[in-house]
Amino acid sequence: MGKIDFVEEIKKLKAEKNAVILAHYYQTADIQDVADYIGDSLGLSQQAAKTDADIIVFAGVRFMAETAKILSPKKKVVLPDMNAGCSLEESAPADKFQAFKDLHPGAVVISYVNCSAELKTLTDIVCTSTNAIKIVESVPKDQQIIFAPDKNLGGYINRVTGRNMILWDGACMVHETFSANLIKDLRKKHPKAILIAHPESEESVLEGADYIGSTTGLLKYSINNPAKEFIVATESGILHQMRKASPDKIFHIAPTAKNGHACQACSDCPHMKLNTMEKLYNCLKNESPEIILPDYILKAAKKPIDRMLEISARFGL
Ligand code: 13P
Ligand code: SF4
Secondary structure, X not given: OOOOOHHHHHHHHHHHHOEEEEEEOOOXXXXXXXXXXXXXXXXXXXXXXXXXXXXXXXXXXXXHHHHHHHHOOOOEEEOOOOOOOOHHHHHOOHHHHHHHHHOOOOOEEEEEOOOOHHHHHOOOEEEOOOOHHHHHHOOOOOOOEEEEOEHHHHHHHHHHHOOOOEEOOEOOOOHHHEOHHHHHHHHHHOOOOEEEEOOOOOHHHHHOOOEEOOHHHHHHHHHHOOOOEEEEEOOOOHHHHHHHHOOOOEXXXXXXXXXXXXXXXHHOOOOHHHOOHHHHHHHHHHOOXXXXXXXXXXXXXXXXXXXXXXXXXXXXO
């Protein structure tokens, strides 16, 4: 058998099966180019909730595909690689989180969508990086809040809102490697470049940023800001859409370091990058691996996600 033209075959299968491909900005360029919708975590959840496709092929990581399943439980949701996890999700096992919650009775739990479906069942309101500040601000000021699982995003929200949320100790394995010192060196070489950063980055990186936002926020900012050169502190996949939208601008991914040494590959999320065109084609063809969640999780995890979508809609997000 000759080589498979994945782009053509995926398009054919999509039409035959009435399937939709939702891809996160952190996917490889070829996957983004074959997707029906490319977005950040909030945009992808909104698409999953309203699609009339029979099958949702989620080109992203498992917690995202689970969120799609929770929002559209009657649809078949497939993920190219079931091993596509997330360091934030791993940092917060539900049993340990329940014990932590028990230490703070009466606290409202706000969880970043980057967590397991089970953790969402222990949550009052889910948030994404796009709506996190609005969601936190929707809770009365004197109400204690537990924020899980990202301490960097939680710390950033505390600084912006003046709250003192109790933070779970989790971090994104990609964003925590951006190096404030190496970024400073790069800025010396490119003095006109603007630094834009995702709030999953550490405080030392965010401190120097000209703009902080979700992946969609960063993309829009790079389009609307007249600057011609940007240093981007988020996963490398986003550069594809930035370069497509602004071919006349220069984009550098922010430098990363691990154990004190510069690290070239650290801005690639090893989970996001598990997906390939071949796996995408196979999962569409075989309708597998499929996201299956127990009924009680589907029901209990939907409530905090619905609350997030309601609050987001109130603010036009
Ligand atoms: P957003 O999609 O909300 O920008 O979050 C980025 C991320 O890390 C997803 O895994
Ligand atoms: Fe998780 Fe970070 Fe990868 Fe996003 S980039 S999936 S937060 S490990």
